[in-house]
Each structure stands twice: as structure tokens, then as C-alpha cells.
Amino acid sequence: MSVGKELAGHLHFPWHILVMGKGISAVAEEAARYGASSVLSADHELLEHPVAQVSASVVAQATTAVEATFIVAPVTPWTKDFLPRVAARLGAGMVSDVVGYEIEGNTVVFQRTMYAGAVNAAVMITTAVKIICARPTAFPKAKPEERPSAIVPLSIEIDPASIGTTFLSYEDRPSERPDLTEAAIVVAGGRGTKGREGFQLLEELADLLGGAVGASRAAVDLGWVPADLQIGQTGKIVAPSLYFAVGISGAIQHVAGMKDSKVIVAINKDPEAPIFQVATYGLVADLFAAIPTFVEAVKQTKEA
Amino acid sequence: MKVLVACKRVPDPSAKIKVKQDGSSIEAEGLKFVISALDEVAIEEGLRMKERRGGEVILFSVGNVQAEEQLRMGLAMGADRGILVVYEGFPDSDLVARAIAAIFREEQPDLVLMGKVSPDTEAGQVGQLAAEYLGLPQATFASKIELDADGSKAVVTREVEGGHERVEVQLPAVITCDFRLNTPRYASVPMIMKARAKPITKAPLDGLGVEAIAKVKLRNLLPSPQRKAGVRVESVKDLLRCLKEEAKVI
Amino acid sequence: MDFSLTPEQKMFQEAVARFAKEKLEPYVKTMESTDRFPVEVFKVLGELGYLGVHFPPEYGGSGADFTTFCIFIEEVSKVSPAIGVNVLLHTLMGSAPVFLVGNEDQKQKYFVPAVTGEKVAAAGLTEPNVGSSAADIETTAKKVNGGWLINGSKMFTSNGPYCDFITLVASTDRAKRHKGISLFLVDSRTSGVTLGPNIPRMGIMGGEAGSVALENVHVPQEALLGEEGKGFYYLMEALNATRVALGAGAVGLARAAFERALQYAKDRQQFGQPIGKFQGVSFKLADMALEIELARLMVYKAAWLLERQEKVVKEAAMAKLFASEMANRVAHRALQIHGGYGYAKEQPLERYYRDARLFEIFQGTSEILRVIVSGQLGL
Numbered sequence: 029m030s031v032g033k034e035l036a037g038h039l040h041f042p043w044h045i046l047v048m049g050k051g052i053s054a055v056a057e058e059a060a061r062y063g064a065s066s067v068l069s070a071d072h073e074l075l076e077h078p079v080a081q082v083s084a085s086v087v088a089q090a091t092t093a094v095e096a097t098f099i100v101a102p103v104t105p106w107t108k109d110f111l112p113r114v115a116a117r118l119g120a121g122m123v124s125d126v127v128g129y130e131i132e133g134n135t136v137v138f139q140r141t142m143y144a145g146a147v148n149a150a151v152m153i154t155t156a157v158k159i160i161c162a163r164p165t166a167f168p169k170a171k172p173e174e175r176p177s178a179i180v181p182l183s184i185e186i187d188p189a190s191i192g193t194t195f196l197s198y199e200d201r202p203s204e205r206p207d208l209t210e211a212a213i214v215v216a217g218g219r220g221t222k223g224r225e226g227f228q229l230l231e232e233l234a235d236l237l238g239g240a241v242g243a244s245r246a247a248v249d250l251g252w253v254p255a256d257l258q259i260g261q262t263g264k265i266v267a268p269s270l271y272f273a274v275g276i277s278g279a280i281q282h283v284a285g286m287k288d289s290k291v292i293v294a295i296n297k298d299p300e301a302p303i304f305q306v307a308t309y310g311l312v313a314d315l316f317a318a319i320p321t322f323v324e325a326v327k328q329t330k331e332a
Numbered sequence: 333m334k335v336l337v338a339c340k341r342v343p344d345p346s347a348k349i350k351v352k353q354d355g356s357s358i359e360a361e362g363l364k365f366v367i368s369a370l371d372e373v374a375i376e377e378g379l380r381m382k383e384r385r386g387g388e389v390i391l392f393s394v395g396n397v398q399a400e401e402q403l404r405m406g407l408a409m410g411a412d413r414g415i416l417v418v419y420e421g422f423p424d425s426d427l428v429a430r431a432i433a434a435i436f437r438e439e440q441p442d443l444v445l446m447g448k449v450s451p452d453t454e455a456g457q458v459g460q461l462a463a464e465y466l467g468l469p470q471a472t473f474a475s476k477i478e479l480d481a482d483g484s485k486a487v488v489t490r491e492v493e494g495g496h497e498r499v500e501v502q503l504p505a506v507i508t509c510d511f512r513l514n515t516p517r518y519a520s521v522p523m524i525m526k527a528r529a530k531p532i533t534k535a536p537l538d539g540l541g542v543e544a545i546a547k548v549k550l551r552n553l554l555p556s557p558q559r560k561a562g563v564r565v566e567s568v569k570d571l572l573r574c575l576k577e578e579a580k581v582i
Numbered sequence: 583m584d585f586s587l588t589p590e591q592k593m594f595q596e597a598v599a600r601f602a603k604e605k606l607e608p609y610v611k612t613m614e615s616t617d618r619f620p621v622e623v624f625k626v627l628g629e630l631g632y633l634g635v636h637f638p639p640e641y642g643g644s645g646a647d648f649t650t651f652c653i654f655i656e657e658v659s660k661v662s663p664a665i666g667v668n669v670l671l672h673t674l675m676g677s678a679p680v681f682l683v684g685n686e687d688q689k690q691k692y693f694v695p696a697v698t699g700e701k702v703a704a705a706g707l708t709e710p711n712v713g714s715s716a717a718d719i720e721t722t723a724k725k726v727n728g729g730w731l732i733n734g735s736k737m738f739t740s741n742g743p744y745c746d747f748i749t750l751v752a753s754t755d756r757a758k759r760h761k762g763i764s765l766f767l768v769d770s771r772t773s774g775v776t777l778g779p780n781i782p783r784m785g786i787m788g789g790e791a792g793s794v795a796l797e798n799v800h801v802p803q804e805a806l807l808g809e810e811g812k813g814f815y816y817l818m819e820a821l822n823a824t825r826v827a828l829g830a831g832a833v834g835l836a837r838a839a840f841e842r843a844l845q846y847a848k849d850r851q852q853f854g855q856p857i858g859k860f861q862g863v864s865f866k867l868a869d870m871a872l873e874i875e876l877a878r879l880m881v882y883k884a885a886w887l888l889e890r891q892e893k894v895v896k897e898a899a900m901a902k903l904f905a906s907e908m909a910n911r912v913a914h915r916a917l918q919i920h921g922g923y924g925y926a927k928e929q930p931l932e933r934y935y936r937d938a939r940l941f942e943i944f945q946g947t948s949e950i951l952r953v954i955v956s957g958q959l960g961l
Contacts, residue, residue, distance in 0.1 A: 151549060152548070293575070
């Protein structure tokens with residue numbers, strides 16, 4: 029939202045928020061506090077577990093309704109799934125994973141990374157309608173304002189029979205921990221944790237610090253943790269204030285997912301591990317000794 | 333069962349990527365190229381489907397002529413033939429998607445498979461764009477694909493926020509693959525020897541009726557600022573002190 | 583003269599290099615510490631067709647050429663010379679003789695499963711008292727009712743400790759010396775066969791080789807491989823191919839050492855600049871690059887001659903002789919370039935140095951190879 033708001037400000041465009049789902053009046057009201065020209069509310073049965081074509085239809089419809097030339101969304105599995113369909117439908121160019129932008133005259137130049145974070149690309153969209161998927165960790169959060177926006181319901185007309193995809197089920201994994209992409213502290217484990225034993229220690233540390241638990245691709249591939257904990261080029265991109273890389277060697281693909289963290293702590297037995305090249309603080313130690321000791325030390329300071 | 337699978341040529345993920353002085357592209361000189369790992373997962377899935385139900389696995393690639401090397405490697409894994417849409421330069425996702433749509437219209441496969449994202453440009457849009465252009469259903473980030481008995485539908489388990497989602501798609505459809513889907517096979521020696529006998533057709537873009545217009549244009553590339561190494565701490569006590577007093581993050 | 587690899591060979595090389603790095607490299611650390619061979623590797627290689635690279639498809643082979651097999655050994659040895667050596671000996675000394683001179687029944691029983699990796703072959707040649715003077719073999723095979731009675735012992739038999747069968751060299755008529763030597767196919771589970779454990783050695787850790795004791799081992803008539811009295815000649819044939827392939831293995835090992843030293847010379851700074859800028863280092867690297875190239879050329883020329891079934895005794899000996907001594911020089915220089923870190927176990931340089939040493943000894947010592955080459959000069 030902050031990106032949309034700011035961009036609209038620079039370009040002197042009005043901006044609208046689209047809220048979609050089922051039973052979303054509370055969310056729409058919340059969105060109405062952010063100073064948009066209006067909040068479009070798409071509330072429908074089919075949007076409870078929307079399939080890509082349905083989400084795409086709604087967004088395309090909303091775009092036409094307000095004659096929008098820019099569509100801005102955060103990068104999430106949901107938007108990655110359906111937004112390109114909107115692009116194809118509207119003949120719009122789409123840039124994903126935007127980390128910054130500059131306005132040059134009447135063109136907007138977007139910045140995104142490539143090659144596992146090794147390269148910064150400056151790109152431009154040549155079409156009338158432009159779709160931008162922004163990386164949440166690269167921008168500040170929007171702040172609520174005084175003036176509430178009007179909430180405009182968007183009527184949805186979709187024929188479910190025309191869509192070749194049916195939602196079947198969603199298996200949720202409820203967690204008390206903060207969302208990985210939003211947590212201020214992340215404790216991540218890799219191959220060095222050797223499985224559940226190691227991860228239990230990391231979970232204890234995360235809970236003590238009020239942080240989230242993440243993992244390298246190796247840990248996920250080995251079945252030690254669920255896939256949505258994966259941090260990296262093909263997983264989640266995070267940028268917490270404090271990132272612990274425990275028993276993680278530090279392959280380029282993993283580092284791509286966390287190198288914007290403010291402080292990186294690496295704990296690894298192997299002094300040659302590449303992770304030490306990016307760590308703010310590096311401790312060469314056996315995690316099975318170091319983590320419990322660290323947990324104790326933190327507990328003591330908390331009591332003090 | 334006819335499966336159309338992506339086989340993208342990308343730099344070896346462990347290679348150090350350098351940007352050319354003029355920022356127009358990366359330095360390809362001396363770089364080793366491989367098939368995108370997630371496309372290998374897609375190829376493996378296609379091969380398994382062929383092994384179970386018979387049919388054909390057709391590989392496609394949109395890029396420069398050297399991409400033929402990667403198509404050959406894909407054929408060595410067991411695919412039947414390859415289609416190379418020759419395009420020198422950087423095709424944007426939309427161009428690739430339109431090329432796939434054109435190939436689809438000619439080949440009429442039952443399924444289009446590709447990696448959910450490629451490790452070089454990392455856009456992750458091509459499959460979905462192609463699905464929309466073709467008016468086909470899609471299922472992205474697949475960690476499991478279960479075809480039904482007569483091959484008319486597939487139940488796909490998708491990796492999404494906080495868990496798994498299961499959807500049913502009517503075939504033909506576009507499915508993009510996640511690493512959890514399978515472990516790709518190594519090419520066997522007999523297959524490597526036979527790979528060169530399998531056909532690879534080269535098709536220029538305009539031959540397919542695809543206009544070479546880019547919707548996203550690259551202005552320039554710059555090397556990313558790399559994070560520098562910090563300090564080594566000697567003990568847990570030291571670490572905690574640094575985090576509390578120096579960095580003030582605890 | 584076309585010095586280039588065919589497109590198939592190039593693809594093959596890329597595929598093997600990748601397979602070796604992803605699938606075989608993880609074994610190296612354990613092999614170094616346990617000195618045990620990961621026997622399951624035979625099946626993994628067999629399934630992918632790597633144990634039958636240059637054999638015909640009718641027997642489960644991949645129908646490629648010997649050069650391609652050498653490329654396989656070169657790339658595997660770059661990652662693990664121990665795996666390279668033991669697989670090479672299983673293929674060229676253990677099972678190839680069965681293909682070359684065995685009858686159909688023997689091929690089906692032993693050669694085919696050796697190609698799939700279901701059976702591991704060992705070649706029983708060297709003995710406690712017989713190394714270079716191969717014609718003086720002391721293991722005897724006496725004709726008895728229903729077959730042969732074998733007595734003797736073998737030493738440093740690669741794959742010995744876990745093999746399924748031994749392609750054994752025995753004397754059937756000591757008076758005739760090398761004309762009285764025959765080859766036998768001995769199932770390792772035959773009564774009287776004792777497979778000794780691995781003999782701990784300086785390097786090639788995990789490339790297990792042990793002694794084999796044969797006490798009144800009764801084998802059927804069908805155990806004779808090829809013609810009686812021709813064993814020595816079959817052996818010499820097999821040794822030619824083995825020597826060329828070992829040369830390829832030495833090249834692979836040398837390349838591994840060289841590549842590390844080259845990178846180190848670029849990264850390591852002393853006196854304010856990369857050490858590769860100093861001629862003391864750059865000249866070493868230049869010599870290493872040169873010698874690796876020369877060794878490779880010799881190895882692949884010998885492979886080329888072998889494919890054409892031309893006389894290759896001299897060239898095979900030259901290939902192994904030069905490549906093995908070169909690998910030792912390269913490993914020595916690579917370690918030196920790394921200075922103190924080269925001597926430390928946390929780096930692989932000391933392993934390359936130890937691994938290289940065996941190449942100057944087994945399957946024809948450098949001294950014997952010089953005897954062979956000089957013998958071909960008409961002196």
C-alpha cells in the first residue's frame with residue numbers, strides 16, 4: 029500500500045485499494061483508514077479460496093472500473109500465482125519483486141534483483157497498464173491517516189463452470205510464531221542441525237526472542253521442516269533486524285533470501301563456510317553446544 | 333500423453349556472475365551453462381508421466397542457438413524431441429509466454445510443465461502468462477501432481493502461504509513445478525549417446541507468428557552491492573554482548 | 583588429425599563431471615576417515631550405464647568407445663581417485679577379460695552382472711612374492727577330477743574384501759612359465775577362498791584392496807577363462823587398457839590439484855599482491871598446465887590406438903608412465919603453492935599428494951614401464 033500511495037503521489041494519480049475475499053467488511057474498513065481515494069470491496073463466495081482465474085478476473089475488473097494504469101501488489105504466493113494472468117488479460121507488462129523505483133520524467137524505472145541477488149536490474153514497462161509486484165521487505169509499511177476512504181462494493185460476475193480449476197482443500201499449519209517475512213528476529217537452521225534435535229534448539233531460541241523459525245533449502249529437502257519455512261532464492265525473502273544462520277553453509281541461493289537483514293549472526297562448525305563472508309558476527313562453534321549456552325545467557329539477562 | 337516441458341538455459345548457479353562494463357548484460361564469457369534446476373524437475377515429471385502412460389515428452393526453449401546444448405541434455409534424460417525458438421537477446425516473460433502459446437497451438441499437448449521460476453531472471457511469470465493467453469487452467473508451485481485415470485484432470489498439491497493447497501485442474505493445463513515435486517534423474521550413458529539422434533527443430537520467432545515486442549524493457553544492469561564480512565566472535569558471551577550493546581538488536 | 587572430442591563425448595564429459603560432483607563427492611570425506619569403499623556405488627554406476635561404457639548393448643553395455651570410458655575415469659578421479667581406481671579395475675581387469683575371452687555362459691553369469699553393478703569383480707594378479715615378475719606366479723591350478731584345484735594367495739587385490747568373483751591368474755604349468763599361466767573365474771564364495779580385509783595404505787583411502795587366500799579351492803572345468811596357457815597374454819592385453827585408463831585417472835587427479843592451486847594463486851595475497859603474480863608461483867602453474875595437457879594427449883592417443891586395435895603396448899606404457907609421474911609432480915607443486923594450508927588436513931592438497939603416489943606403482947611400476955618402452959625401441 030505504501031508503494032501504491034507514494035507512486036500515486038509522485039505521478040499525481042488517485043489511488044484505490046482493492047480488498048478481496050469472503051466476509052471482508054472488517055478488512056475493508058481497516059483499509060479505508062489509509063487515505064486512498066476509495067476502497068473497492070470484492071466480497072464473494074468464490075473468493076474464499078480463489079483460484080488464479082477468479083482472482084485475475086476480479087483484479088482486471090477493478091482495474092477497468094477505476095481506469096487504473098498501475099496495479100501494485102505485494103509479492104506473496106497468491107499474487108505470484110494470479111497476477112501474470114491479469115497482465116496477459118490486460119496486455120500489461122508486469123515486473124515482479126520490485127525493490128525500488130525512480131521517476132525519470134514521465135517514466136518510472138523499477139529496480140529488481142536477478143541471479144540470486146548478484147545483479148540489480150533497472151527495467152521499464154512499455155505498456156499503458158503496468159503491473160508491479162513489490163517485495164514487502166524493501167519498503168516501509170503504510171501508515172493510517174485521518175480521512176477515511178469510501179468503500180465501494182465491486183460486483184463479481186464469474187461463471188464457475190468456465191474456470192477449469194476447482195479448489196479442493198487447504199491444509200493449514202497454524203503457528204503461534206510471527207510470520208517469517210515480517211518477524212524482526214529470524215532463527216534459521218540448515219544441514220548442520222541434523223534434523224529435529226537441532227531444530228528444537230532453534231525453536232526454543234526463537235520463542236525466547238519472540239522470533240520466527242526459518243530454514244535453508246537443504247533442511248526442507250531433507251524433510252526436517254515444512255517447505256514454507258524455506259528462505260532463499262526459490263523460497264522466502266526476509267529482511268529482519270536480526271537473522272541467525274545456524275548450521276547453514278551459506279550458498280548463494282540461501283544468502284539471496286536474507287542478505288538484507290540488518291544483523292546476520294552465523295554459527296557454524298566449519299570455519300571455511302561461505303556464510304561467514306556475509307555475517308556481521310560469526311561464531312565458529314558446534315551449534316549443539318552454542319545454542320543452549322546462548323539460550324541460557326539470554327534467559328539470565330532477561331531475569332536481570 | 334503429450335507433455336510440453338520447458339528446458340531453459342541458465343548460468344550454473346554456483347558461478348560468480350559479473351556485469352559487463354556497459355551494463356547491457358552479464359558477462360557470459362567463461363560461464364558454464366546448465367538446464368534450470370526447476371525445469372529439470374519439470375522434465376523428470378514429464379518423463380515419469382510418459383513412463384506410466386506412454387506418449388511423448390517435448391522440450392522447448394526460447395533463446396540463443398547455444399540453448400541447443402541444454403535441449404540435448406534434456407533429451408539425454410529421456411525426452412523425445414526438442415523445439416528451439418531462436419531469439420538473440422533478452423526475451424521478456426511475455427514474449428516467452430507468447431512463443432509457448434504458439435508452440436502449444438501447433439503441438440496440442442495435454443500438459444505444459446515448467447519450473448515455477450528460473451534462477452537467472454527470477455520473474456516467475458511465464459507459465460501463468462501462457463495459461464492466460466491460451467485460456468487454460470493453471471496450477472503453480474506444484475509439489476505433487478496426480479493425474480486421473482483417463483488423463484483428463486489432475487489434482488495438484490501446491491506450496492502456498494502457511495501450508496498446502498489442493499486444486500483440481502482440467503487438462504490441458506499449465507503446471508509450474510516446485511523442488512518438492514521430485515528428484516530429477518541423471519542421464520544414463522546409453523541415453524547420452526542416443527541424444528544426438530533425436531530431433532531438435534529450430535523455429536524463428538516470426539515463423540511462429542510471434543511479434544518480437546517487449547512489454548518490459550531492460551534499461552541497464554548493475555552489480556548488486558555485496559555484503560561485507562563482519563567480525564568473528566570467540567564465544568557465546570561475546571556474541572550476546574555484541575548483539576545487545578553494539579548492534580542493539582536484542 | 584582431429585584433436586577434439588565428439589559432441590557426444592563433450593556431453594558425456596559434462597554429465598559425468600556433474601554426476602561425480604553431486605553424487606560421488608559426498609563419499610570422499612567418509613572414505614578418508616573409514617577407509618571403506620561405498621559398495622553401493624557399483625549399483626548406482628551400473629544403473630546409469632557407467633560400468634559398461636565401451637561394451638556392446640547386447641550385454642548391457644552402452645555401446646560407446648574406449649575414449650569415452652577414459653573420460654569417465656578422468657572425471658571421476660578428479661573427484662575421487664579411490665572410486666575411479668576401484669571401478670576401473672573392476673571393469674578392465676575384473677570383468678573385461680570375461681567379455682574378451684569368456685564363453686557365452688561365463689559372460690551371462692559374470693560379465694552381465696558386473697556391468698549392471700550387481701556383481702563386483704576383483705582381479706587376482708599380484709601375490710606376496712610376485713609383483714613385477716608376473717610370469718613367476720606361484721598360485722597353482724592343478725587339473726583334478728571335475729575341474730581344478732587352486733592353491734595360493736593374492737595380495738593388494740582391489741575390491742578383494744567385498745568382491746563377488748575374482749578373475750584369477752594361476753599357473754597351470756610352472757615349467758612353461760608365462761606359457762603355463764591361465765585365467766580362472768572364481769566365485770568368492772567358493773569353499774577355500776578367504777577374502778582378507780583392506781590393507782591400510784598411505785592414500786587412495788577407501789579404495790579397498792586386500793589379500794585373498796586360496797586353500798584347496800575346487801573350481802569346475804567351466805571356471806577356466808579362455809584357453810589354458812594363454813592367461814598371461816590375456817592379462818597383458820587387459821593391462822594395456824588398464825594402463826591407459828589409469829593414465830586418464832592420473833590426469834583427472836592432477837586437474838583437481840591444479841585447479842585448486844590456480845584459484846589459490848589468484849586469491850591468496852602476500853607482499854600486497856596475489857601470489858600468482860610472482861614467477862615462482864606462476865612458472866609452477868605454467869609447468870603444471872603444460873604437463874597435464876601433455877599427459878592428456880598421450881593418454882587419449884593411446885586410447886585412440888586401442889580403439890583401432892592397433893599395437894598399443896608402448897603407447898599404453900608411455901601414457902601411464904608420464905601421467906602418473908606428472909600427477910605426482912603436479913600434486914607436489916600444488917601443495918607447495920598452498921604453503922602451510924597445503925600441509926593441513928582441512929584442505930585436499932595433502933590428499934592429492936598421497937593419492938597420486940600409488941599411480942607410479944600399481945598395474946606396472948614406472949620401472950617396468952620403462953623396461954617396456956625401451957624394449958620397444960629395438961635396442
